[in-house]
Amino acid sequence: MKKHNFYAGPSILPESTVENTIAALKDFSGTGLSLMEISHRSKQFVAVVDEAVALFKELLNIPEGYSVIFLGGGASLQFCMVPYNLMGKKAAYLNTGEWASKAIKEAKLFGEVAVVGSSEDKKFNYIPRGYTVPADADYFHITTNNTIYGTEILEDLEVGVPLVADMSSDIFSRVIDVSKYVLIYGGAQKNLAPAGVTFAIVKDEILGKVDRVIPTMLKYSTHISKESMFNTPPVVPIYAALQTLKWLKEMGGVAEMEKINIRKAELMYGEIDRNSLFKATVPAVEDRSRMNVCFVMNDGFEGFEKEFNDFATERGMIGIKGHRSAGGFRASLYNALPYSSVEALVAVMQEFETLKK
Ligand SMILES: *Cc1c(COP(=O)(O)O)cnc(C)c1O
Numbered sequence: 001m002k003k004h005n006f007y008a009g010p011s012i013l014p015e016s017t018v019e020n021t022i023a024a025l026k027d028f029s030g031t032g033l034s035l036m037e038i039s040h041r042s043k044q045f046v047a048v049v050d051e052a053v054a055l056f057k058e059l060l061n062i063p064e065g066y067s068v069i070f071l072g073g074g075a076s077l078q079f080c081m082v083p084y085n086l087m088g089k090k091a092a093y094l095n096t097g098e099w100a101s102k103a104i105k106e107a108k109l110f111g112e113v114a115v116v117g118s119s120e121d122k123k124f125n126y127i128p129r130g131y132t133v134p135a136d137a138d139y140f141h142i143t144t145n146n147t148i149y150g151t152e153i154l155e156d157l158e159v160g161v162p163l164v165a166d167m168s169s170d171i172f173s174r175v176i177d178v179s180k181y182v183l184i185y186g187g188a189q190k191n192l193a194p195a196g197v198t199f200a201i202v203k204d205e206i207l208g209k210v211d212r213v214i215p216t217m218l219k220y221s222t223h224i225s226k227e228s229m230f231n232t233p234p235v236v237p238i239y240a241a242l243q244t245l246k247w248l249k250e251m252g253g254v255a256e257m258e259k260i261n262i263r264k265a266e267l268m269y270g271e272i273d274r275n276s277l278f279k280a281t282v283p284a285v286e287d288r289s290r291m292n293v294c295f296v297m298n299d300g301f302e303g304f305e306k307e308f309n310d311f312a313t314e315r316g317m318i319g320i321k322g323h324r325s326a327g328g329f330r331a332s333l334y335n336a337l338p339y340s341s342v343e344a345l346v347a348v349m350q351e352f353e354t355l356k357k
Contacts, residue, residue: 004341007319008147008292008332009169009190017193017243017336024239035239040232048242049228055245059254062178062201069220070228070238071198075168075187078198079103082141082164082183083110085220088210092116092137092161096153097124097146098325099166107141110212116140123326124149127287133159138209139182145170147190148323150294150330151287156180162206170291171199172248173335174258182206190291191334193241196234248335257335264333264342265290271346277301277308277353281328296328301356308352315348 005012021035028035029044038045049070056068071077079102083091089111093104095118107113114137117128124146133140139162145152147169156177157163167176168186178184182203189195200220207221216222222230228238251257269288272280272295281294297305305328312320322328331345 001316002344003316003318004344005318005337006331006333006341006345008323008330009187010195011190011319011332011334012336013193013240014244014247014336016247017240020243021236021240025236028239035236038235040229040235045235045239046229048239049233052238052242052245053227055242055249056199056201059172059245059248060176060178060201065204066178067202067204067220067224069200069202069223070233070241071200071223072196072234074195074198075099075166075185076102078166078185078200079106080109081218081220082139082185083107084212084214084218085210086139086162086164086183086206087111088138090114090134090137092133092140094118094128094131094140094142095120096127096143096151097149099147099168100141100143103141103143103166119151123281124151125282125287126284127151127153133161135160137161139164139206142166145173145289145291147289147292147332148326148330150282150289150292150326152289152291154286154290162203169334170289172254172257173261173291175254188237188241190332191336192244193237195237197237197241199241244336260339261290261333261335264337264339265293267339267342267346268293268331268333271349275349275353277304277356278329278349281326291332291334293331293333294322294326294328295331296322304352304356311352312345312348315344315351317345317348320345 024035053068087110092114095115117131119126140159141164143166162182164183167184169190171186184201188197202220272278278295279298282288320329322330
């Protein structure tokens with residue numbers, strides 16, 4: 001039976017990413033050696049990093065004056081690296097979910113944190129609006145896509161202070177204006193590569209402004225000046241990331257991807273809103289994530305949750321159980337998930353509705 005992969009992360013990747021990485025694990029770039037066995041400083045691997053950086057810049061239309069680096073430690077290490085490198089006395093944060101809360105917790109280790117808005121009062125089911133960002137904040141940190149609760153900030157905000165974004169789960173899913181941000185980072189394992197590599201897009205001029213001593217490994221400037229080769233980078237995930245970037249380009253780039261993602265999300269939310277058994281957890285249409293669609297059993301049907309999960313799993317739907325802190329269901333519709341997988345899930349929801357009515 002065909003499996004439809006709705007996991008939230010690590011998650012579905014393009015077939016070509018998996019196939020090409022397997023091939024390189026056996027013979028990397030005609031070297032006769034495995035990708036696992038080659039020096040990160042070999043000319044063949046340096047070429048991989050260079051091409052990946054170039055494709056990042058091309059696909060996201062990154063302006064001059066920005067560096068793209070590959071790091072270890074996951075997005076979670078960025079929660080600490082961001083304030084370490086950028087916070088003088090004060091920074092502003094928007095609390096839109098668990099990842100945002102974790103970022104806030106780390107930032108508090110370095111100075112004053114103004115949490116200018118939070119949706120915690122309603123289990124993070126909306127994007128706060130109408131807040132004011134203090135003009136003396138060194139930066140404003142947002143989580144553009146809230147992977148666990150299924151909300152997304154779909155515009156590039158203008159707040160008057162430098163903008164920093166965790167885009168772990170929506171990078172390359174829609175067109176963004178990189179010039180509106182001073183730093184964009186994310187773990188690669190949602191939309192780009194297997195776990196193990198983190199990307200950061202850094203505006204060079206924002207660095208070097210804080211007085212504190214920063215350990216060498218935690219300084220963005222270290223990794224920028226050594227072109228992601230200060231220490232051994234995660235070679236295999238970077239190779240896989242390059243395959244995904246090539247696939248994205250072949251698909252027509254981020255604008256094309258965004259069109260498909262809008263269609264997938266519309267199909268999915270359309271069915272949830274129509275089907276009497278289910279209910280979306282994010283009521284405001286404009287706040288709904290295109291990447292992680294969260295839903296629960298509708299009022300009166302709560303008892304069917306486990307049954308539907310089993311029913312869908314038996315029909316090849318993998319990974320639709322909601323995050324342990326959110327409950328219900330979550331269908332992740334990352335770039336590599338085909339439209340036909342959304343159609344398959346919708347068909348299963350309709351079949352279940354027919355059975356229960
Ligand atoms: C998954 C995720 C993280 C955590 O990433 P790690 O690489 O596991 O540290 C952080 N932020 C967001 C938005 C995520 O989706």
